[in-house]
Amino acid sequence: MTADVSSTAASLTQNVPFNVPFRAPFELDNLAAVLASAHVHGDGKFTASATRKLRQITGAPHVLLTTSCTHALELGALLLELQPGDEVILPSFTFPSPATSVALRGATCVFVDIDETTGNIDPAAVAEAITDATKAIFVMHYGGVAADMGPLLELAAEHCIAIVEDNAHGLGGSWMGRQLGTIGTIGTLSFHDTKNIHAGEGGALLLTDDVLMLRAEIMREKGTDRARFLRGQVDKYGWQDIGSSYLPSELNAAVLDAQLAAFETIQAGRHRVWDAYARELPTWAARNDVAQMFVPPDREHTAHLYYLRMPTEDVRDDFINHMRGRGIATPFHYVPLDASPAGLKMGRTPVQCTRSARFSATVTRLPIWPAMSDDQIARVIDAVTEFAA
Ligand SMILES: *Cc1c(COP(=O)(O)O)cnc(C)c1O
Numbered sequence: 001m002t003a004d005v006s007s008t009a010a011s012l013t014q015n016v017p018f019n020v021p022f023r024a025p026f027e028l029d030n031l032a033a034v035l036a037s038a039h040v041h042g043d044g045k046f047t048a049s050a051t052r053k054l055r056q057i058t059g060a061p062h063v064l065l066t067t068s069c070t071h072a073l074e075l076g077a078l079l080l081e082l083q084p085g086d087e088v089i090l091p092s093f094t095f096p097s098p099a100t101s102v103a104l105r106g107a108t109c110v111f112v113d114i115d116e117t118t119g120n121i122d123p124a125a126v127a128e129a130i131t132d133a134t135k136a137i138f139v140m141h142y143g144g145v146a147a148d149m150g151p152l153l154e155l156a157a158e159h160c161i162a163i164v165e166d167n168a169h170g171l172g173g174s175w176m177g178r179q180l181g182t183i184g185t186i187g188t189l190s191f192h193d194t195k196n197i198h199a200g201e202g203g204a205l206l207l208t209d210d211v212l213m214l215r216a217e218i219m220r221e222k223g224t225d226r227a228r229f230l231r232g233q234v235d236k237y238g239w240q241d242i243g244s245s246y247l248p249s250e251l252n253a254a255v256l257d258a259q260l261a262a263f264e265t266i267q268a269g270r271h272r273v274w275d276a277y278a279r280e281l282p283t284w285a286a287r288n289d290v291a292q293m294f295v296p297p298d299r300e301h302t303a304h305l306y307y308l309r310m311p312t313e314d315v316r317d318d319f320i321n322h323m324r325g326r327g328i329a330t331p332f333h334y335v336p337l338d339a340s341p342a343g344l345k346m347g348r349t350p351v352q353c354t355r356s357a358r359f360s361a362t363v364t365r366l367p368i369w370p371a372m373s374d375d376q377i378a379r380v381i382d383a384v385t386e387f388a389a
Pocket of ligand 1: 067069070071094097098140166169189190191201202203220
């Protein structure tokens with residue numbers, strides 16, 4: 001901490017936002033290099049470099065950059081050949097992207113409840129929802145804390161169904177030593193600027209299967225074998241399959257590559273904030289019947305979120321107002337998909353998702369970003385502990 005009086009005074013009066021996107025060294029240099037080159041479209045040297053870094057971090061044998069996590073999920077739904085009549089099991093408490101990628105194929109979303117201790121899909125609820133039409137389970141690792149993968153992998157093997165991991169929050173996280181995004185059949189990442197690593201917008205598809213990879217690279221390039229052509233494996237390229245244009249330009253890849261070069265700095269900065277909240281809030285939480293974010297011991301999290309679960313929705317709303325009054329943004333999170341307009345129309349909910357509804361109604365998230373100052377962290381902790389339910 002610097003003892004700079006003017007910056008301390010400024011930080012006492014400035015609002016504390018929920019998130020400040022990280023600016024990595026070399027972003028501008030990389031962008032300038034792309035703009036000065038003749039290669040601004042996708043799959044140039046920054047795409048190759050960012051892809052290599054992602055393979056190193058995740059250990060995934062195959063990584064394809066995409067324009068978003070949503071597009072990576074769409075690619076996943078195409079690879080699984082989902083079609084009308086097929087069912088896909090999803091948690092009620094997640095972002096709409098996995099559901100909309102299923103619905104785009106004409107398949108049916110089947111929403112199930114979550115485990116309230118982590119906010120992740122509940123394997124027991126999945127087991128009850130499996131039918132002969134079930135083709136896949138879409139899992140999301142909330143806040144970068146792995147879902148309970150053991151029983152999910154057993155169910156998938158027993159019923160021959162695929163697991164898709166929406167790992168938008170969990171780059172670098174693990175479950176029993178296995179990297180998130182590489183445990184199921186298909187994994188996806190997001191590089192939206194609300195995520196730990198970002199390129200403004202962006203995403204990636206992670207695969208372990210060589211055959212799926214051959215098809216994925218065709219589907220990602222408008223259904224053409226251009227990737228094979230660029231590697232010199234065919235002497236011209238053409239239309240081979242269905243697909244779309246899911247590859248990001250080198251401008252996005254240039255920013256992403258700079259961010260990935262700073263991966264450890266970014267993660268260390270986020271963990272510093274996360275650890276301060278975990279350390280300083282237990283006494284206040286116990287006194288106010290608040291549950292702090294929980295990480296089971298067999299999982300390494302990514303400090304993507306730090307959330308609190310308040311005793312009731314009214315207390316949660318009072319808390320958000322209290323924090324807003326002190327200039328601190330502590331937003332709520334996902335609205336249950338089973339109760340959303342599209343979910344009601346295009347989904348099926350075999351058992352009411354009461355735990356998801358309660359989690360959604362009581363959760364609130366504290367500010368977290370890599371360059372948060374000690375002053376800002378202290379201001380958040382002071383404001384939280386001033387609140388009495
Ligand atoms: C952000 C997010 C997405 C969507 O990511 P985009 O890259 O914006 O498409 C999907 N799932 C979850 C859980 C997310 O948090």
